[in-house]
Amino acid sequence: SAPAPSLPFPFQSLGRDSELGTPLLSHSKGPTAGCLTESALTIQRISSSPGRTKVVFNLTDCIGCRAYRGPDSADVGAYFTAYFYPFKRRWMSAGVARQRVEQCFRVALVQDPLANLQEAEKWAHAIRDASVLQPGDASVGVAYTEVRRPCRVMILVNPHSGRGQALQLFTGHVQGMLTEASVPYTLVITEHQNHARELVRKADLSQWDALVIMSGDGLLFEVINGLMDREDWQEAIQTPLGILPGGSGNALAASVHHYSQ
Numbered sequence: 626s627a628p629a630p631s632l633p634f635p636f637q638s639l640g641r642d643s644e645l646g647t648p649l650l651s652h653s654k655g656p657t658a659g660c661l662t663e664s665a666l667t668i669q670r671i672s673s674s675p676g677r678t679k680v681v682f683n684l685t686d687c688i689g690c691r692a693y694r695g696p697d698s699a700d701v702g703a704y705f706t707a708y709f710y711p712f713k714r715r716w717m718s719a720g721v722a723r724q725r726v727e728q729c730f731r732v733a734l735v736q737d738p739l740a741n742l743q744e745a746e747k748w749a750h751a752i753r754d755a756s757v758l759q760p761g762d763a764s765v766g767v768a769y770t771e772v773r774r775p776c777r778v779m780i781l782v783n784p785h786s787g788r789g790q791a792l793q794l795f796t797g798h799v800q801g802m803l804t805e806a807s808v809p810y811t812l813v814i815t816e817h818q819n820h821a822r823e824l825v826r827k828a829d830l831s832q833w834d835a836l837v838i839m840s841g842d843g844l845l846f847e848v849i850n851g852l853m854d855r856e857d858w859q860e861a862i863q864t865p866l867g868i869l870p871g872g873s874g875n876a877l878a879a880s881v882h883h884y885s886q
């Protein structure tokens with residue numbers, strides 16, 4: 626892929642393409658200027674109308690960025706989309722939670738679609754690289770930036786957990802985030818009791834950077850028991866484990882989340 630430009634990296638093209646009549650770099654809110662620094666992506670809407678024109682996105686909240694061609698083959702422009710999960714106030718509640726924000730830009734510097742895609746890839750690369758380099762913030766329990774890249778994950782889902790919705794929760798909420806963050810994963814849907822325990826007992830753990838369990842408490846206990854059943858249990862039990870609530874009670878997931886805050 627294209628080499629990352631050095632930072633700070635200002636948006637280069639603010640003019641309009643005279644032939645196409647479209648901004649060379651644009652955002653859904655219209656022609657855009659901005660700057661990528663080591664810690665933030667700042668977007669400035671170029672507009673004479675009143676209202677908020679500048680938005681700052683912290684790269685500590687960015688999980689990924691990808692470049693792509695649009696669906697219309699006649700469109701010479703290319704796109705890059707950055708995915709952020711900043712803390713935001715919950716609707717009708719005093720609490721805050723991470724909420725998804727997607728920022729999409731169109732690049733149309735020239736008439737050559739490939740050159741535009743390369744430019745978009747340069748942007749995506751720069752945003753991803755700068756996001757990975759963000760220091761973790763212990764006060765909000767952010768360990769994401771400390772995760773090794775690429776992070777190869779085995780995800781175990783018990784389809785019967787809770788009200789039988791764990792798999793639906795995975796495809797509806799988790800799968801998209803893994804794609805946005807370019808995390809390669811293998812999904813294992815457990816087929817019977819002790820399936821996960823046996824799998825983990827025999828697995829080549831050097832292939833995985835983390836095991837993620839989407840279930841109630843039961844499947845996590847199976848995985849821990851599987852790791853402890855191994856001859857190399859002292860090393861095996863060091864494998865990073867993740868728990869995503871998919872069961873009915875989710876007591877363990879809730880308390881892990883509570884203590885990580």
Ligand SMILES: Nc1ncnc2c1ncn2[C@@H]1O[C@H](COP(=O)(O)OP(=O)(O)OP(=O)(O)O)[C@@H](O)[C@H]1O
Nearest residue numbers: 786787815816817818840841842843872873874875
């Ligand atoms: N495909 C499967 N069919 C039947 N049992 C399974 C299957 N996969 C896993 N199990 C077993 O189901 C048990 C319960 O699973 P889990 O804790 O994930 O769900 P839950 O009991 O609904 O959740 P909670 O603990 O929140 O009430 C586990 O101990 C596991 O051994």
